[in-house]
Amino acid sequence: MTGTDLDEAAPTGAEAAAAEAFSAAEQPGGLKAALEAVLMVVENPVTEQELAQALAVGVEEVQAMLVNLQQEYDGYTGKGPKSADDPQPRGFELRNVGGGWRIYSRSWFAPVVSAFVLGGQSSRLSQAALETLAVIAYRQPVSRARVSAIRAVNVDSVVRTLTQRALIAAVGTDPETGAVLYGTTPHFLERLGLGSVAELPRLSPHLPGLENLGDYEDTTY
Amino acid sequence: MTGTDLDEAAPTGAEAAAAEAFSAAEQPGGLKAALEAVLMVVENPVTEQELAQALAVGVEEVQAMLVNLQQEYDGYTGKGPKSADDPQPRGFELRNVGGGWRIYSRSWFAPVVSAFVLGGQSSRLSQAALETLAVIAYRQPVSRARVSAIRAVNVDSVVRTLTQRALIAAVGTDPETGAVLYGTTPHFLERLGLGSVAELPRLSPHLPGLENLGDYEDTTY
Amino acid sequence: MGSTAEGVHPPPLTAGTPENLPAAGKAVFEVRLTNFSGPFDLLLGLISKRELDITEIALAEVTDEFISHIRRMQAEHGSWALDEASEFLVVAATLLDLKAARLLPRGEVEDAEDIALLEARDLLFARLLQYRAFKEISRQLAERFEVEGDRYPRDTPLEPAFTALLPDLIWTTTAEDLAALAAAALQPRETVPEGVRVDHLHGSAVSIREQAGLLEAHLRNAGSLSFGELTADAAETLVVVVRFLALLEMFRDGVVSFDQDEPLGELRIRWSGGDEPFPADSIGADYGADFGAGYGPESVGPGTVDLTLQ
Numbered sequence: 001m002t003g004t005d006l007d008e009a010a011p012t013g014a015e016a017a018a019a020e021a022f023s024a025a026e027q028p029g030g031l032k033a034a035l036e037a038v039l040m041v042v043e044n045p046v047t048e049q050e051l052a053q054a055l056a057v058g059v060e061e062v063q064a065m066l067v068n069l070q071q072e073y074d075g076y077t078g079k080g081p082k083s084a085d086d087p088q089p090r091g092f093e094l095r096n097v098g099g100g101w102r103i104y105s106r107s108w109f110a111p112v113v114s115a116f117v118l119g120g121q122s123s124r125l126s127q128a129a130l131e132t133l134a135v136i137a138y139r140q141p142v143s144r145a146r147v148s149a150i151r152a153v154n155v156d157s158v159v160r161t162l163t164q165r166a167l168i169a170a171v172g173t174d175p176e177t178g179a180v181l182y183g184t185t186p187h188f189l190e191r192l193g194l195g196s197v198a199e200l201p202r203l204s205p206h207l208p209g210l211e212n213l214g215d216y217e218d219t220t221y
Numbered sequence: 222m223t224g225t226d227l228d229e230a231a232p233t234g235a236e237a238a239a240a241e242a243f244s245a246a247e248q249p250g251g252l253k254a255a256l257e258a259v260l261m262v263v264e265n266p267v268t269e270q271e272l273a274q275a276l277a278v279g280v281e282e283v284q285a286m287l288v289n290l291q292q293e294y295d296g297y298t299g300k301g302p303k304s305a306d307d308p309q310p311r312g313f314e315l316r317n318v319g320g321g322w323r324i325y326s327r328s329w330f331a332p333v334v335s336a337f338v339l340g341g342q343s344s345r346l347s348q349a350a351l352e353t354l355a356v357i358a359y360r361q362p363v364s365r366a367r368v369s370a371i372r373a374v375n376v377d378s379v380v381r382t383l384t385q386r387a388l389i390a391a392v393g394t395d396p397e398t399g400a401v402l403y404g405t406t407p408h409f410l411e412r413l414g415l416g417s418v419a420e421l422p423r424l425s426p427h428l429p430g431l432e433n434l435g436d437y438e439d440t441t442y
Numbered sequence: 443m444g445s446t447a448e449g450v451h452p453p454p455l456t457a458g459t460p461e462n463l464p465a466a467g468k469a470v471f472e473v474r475l476t477n478f479s480g481p482f483d484l485l486l487g488l489i490s491k492r493e494l495d496i497t498e499i500a501l502a503e504v505t506d507e508f509i510s511h512i513r514r515m516q517a518e519h520g521s522w523a524l525d526e527a528s529e530f531l532v533v534a535a536t537l538l539d540l541k542a543a544r545l546l547p548r549g550e551v552e553d554a555e556d557i558a559l560l561e562a563r564d565l566l567f568a569r570l571l572q573y574r575a576f577k578e579i580s581r582q583l584a585e586r587f588e589v590e591g592d593r594y595p596r597d598t599p600l601e602p603a604f605t606a607l608l609p610d611l612i613w614t615t616t617a618e619d620l621a622a623l624a625a626a627a628l629q630p631r632e633t634v635p636e637g638v639r640v641d642h643l644h645g646s647a648v649s650i651r652e653q654a655g656l657l658e659a660h661l662r663n664a665g666s667l668s669f670g671e672l673t674a675d676a677a678e679t680l681v682v683v684v685r686f687l688a689l690l691e692m693f694r695d696g697v698v699s700f701d702q703d704e705p706l707g708e709l710r711i712r713w714s715g716g717d718e719p720f721p722a723d724s725i726g727a728d729y730g731a732d733f734g735a736g737y738g739p740e741s742v743g744p745g746t747v748d749l750t751l752q
Contacts, residue, residue: 033330104595113258131479164374191590359628386608386611
């Protein structure tokens with residue numbers, strides 16, 4: 001509240017205050033820096049809509065700035081082809097995965113960074129867990145029984161592990177049987193570096209001769 | 222593993238690999254980018270000594286690079302007095318707090334950042350948060366993995382919320398796994414109007430209360 | 443197997459895949475068998491060990507090995523969880539059929555058993571290929587996890603300045619509320635059911651023997667009934683189907699006779715078996731004792747449907 005005529009309009013909260021009296025664009029660095037500032041505090045991939053709201057600008061503008069930042073971090077100036085004069089890539093990158101934008105350390109510095117990250121990335125998934133995850137990813141929403149049938153083994157404990165790791169989650173129940181249906185989470189996509197489930201590698205090349213098994217394949221991948 | 226004569230020395234872990242065969246200086250962006258990578262993702266400020274060790278360079282060199290990065294983020298090139306051609310300051314800044322370095326959002330964007338942070342906050346705890354809080358209260362000290370196992374969902378973000386709300390806090394680490402153990406805080410007791418954890422209502426005796434929850438061992442990862 | 447393989451011995455992706463198992467050194471192979479997560483995994487392992495493509499021939503060829511492996515596993519692990527064992531047995535039974543069919547001279551596909559065998563083979567084949575597809579994809583996922591694991595997200599605690607801004611919590615929870623929540627959360631969850639899981643079936647299992655007994659009683663009482671009357675109390679289609687099959691069985695054994703005055707006319711069933719009770723138990727020799735409902739992919743669950751029936 002920098003002394004305006006709004007004194008009697010009691011601000012309803014910090015948001016109102018920010019919107020009324022603070023102009024990010026007027027600060028040093030401008031909107032792009034403001035965007036960076038917000039990206040510094042996100043805990044999960046953040047959508048363009050959320051960012052646009054926080055900055056009180058349009059989604060298109062945010063999109064343009066995000067791409068701009070991404071290129072900047074990658075050491076690409078956008079001024080013609082890449083040259084030796086271009087700045088070096090930064091030690092971090094901005095990525096659009098798991099349904100939103102987030103800052104990550106560069107993969108090639110993993111040997112250095114891993115020492116500083118508590119616990120590092122969680123331990124590897126077992127073969128059973130990976131197979132179960134694959135079935136769920138491509139058949140979602142899907143019941144445990146269905147996954148069991150495809151893998152020909154009981155998957156209860158694996159499903160529990162995958163749930164605890166937030167790679168899958170219960171997404172509904174089968175209207176007929178009442179069985180819990182599972183699907184993958186945004187965290188799953190983030191961990192795989194994917195924007196959406198549609199970006200998963202195609203399953204069909206791995207299914208030779210099964211194209212016509214209509215009653216077998218109830219989803220087309 | 223950038224092709225050295227160490228092929229037969231099987232690395233025992235990421236750290237060993239880093240120490241033996243990895244040279245951050247040879248990666249795109251070099252040592253400075255490696256430094257950025259670490260500073261960008263560390264949870265807590267890191268000391269110059271830790272950074273020097275991880276990068277296998279001297280403390281002086283790290284200090285010089287830190288100051289350099291700091292100025293770069295501030296939009297100061299170090300080439301003479303500040304001019305209009307200087308790059309804009311970034312939305313983040315490198316701060317040396319209590320002997321350690323970390324990257325923070327730039328202070329003058331606080332109104333935008335707090336609007337964003339508060340936008341996602343509710344003034345009520347979710348059901349998931351309350352359940353997790355209950356489990357932690359009765360099982361403390363307890364690891365996130367253990368709580369996850371009991372609740373059969375991932376609790377990472379909920380634990381973060383509860384920590385931000387100062388209802389729980391890290392109270393130690395598991396001597397075996399190194400996992401952070403959580404317990405409730407005095408603030409939690411205050412909220413409930415209790416003098417101590419011992420005053421929490423007893424769970425019915427047939428429950429596998431606080432003693433032997435063998436079923437929920439979080440061993441299978 | 444099962445939870446053991448998943449939990450206690452998480453096989454590293456590279457070492458545990460059957461493709462990478464050493465072909466020589468049988469002892470090593472046997473030890474690693476515990477890493478196979480299921481019959482398909484084992485089957486694929488055996489096929490790739492012999493450097494065969496997945497074909498009907500390959501399946502028939504590895505039958506003996508498959509069976510001897512599950513015998514050995516059984517010996518090593520003592521008793522199995524029923525649903526795990528049954529999957530292996532279903533696969534083993536189909537493989538045996540396959541092998542037997544190959545040993546016999548090629549002839550016309552005539553009777554229902556031949557057709558059933560063909561269907562069982564195709565089903566096994568399709569399931570195996572499907573499993574292999576997911577297995578291959580899971581390998582790609584593992585690689586992606588590996589590569590992406592080198593990127594660490596910025597996930598830093600909120601700066602205290604911002605934490606201080608959080609709106610005050612509206613707190614209405616009492617200690618008793620909390621205790622109730624804890625009690626609910628700490629309640630042991632339903633454990634994995636023992637025995638064969640049938641929850642993947644759409645309907646219930648219906649016993650053909652039981653239905654035969656019922657029909658016998660009705661017919662003995664009434665002498666002659668229409669099929670409609672015999673199935674009037676059937677709660678679901680499956681029961682109707684099973685009663686029909688039971689009638690066919692009883693007809694074969696000469697204890698009932700059918701009367702139908704005109705084509706598509708009403709079918710009347712008469713008891714013609716005399717006073718001796720009908721030995722319903724004999725039906726089990728040809729059919730499984732129970733019918734599972736549903737013939738979609740969902741029904742191909744662990745050991746619930748007798749594949750020779752399909």
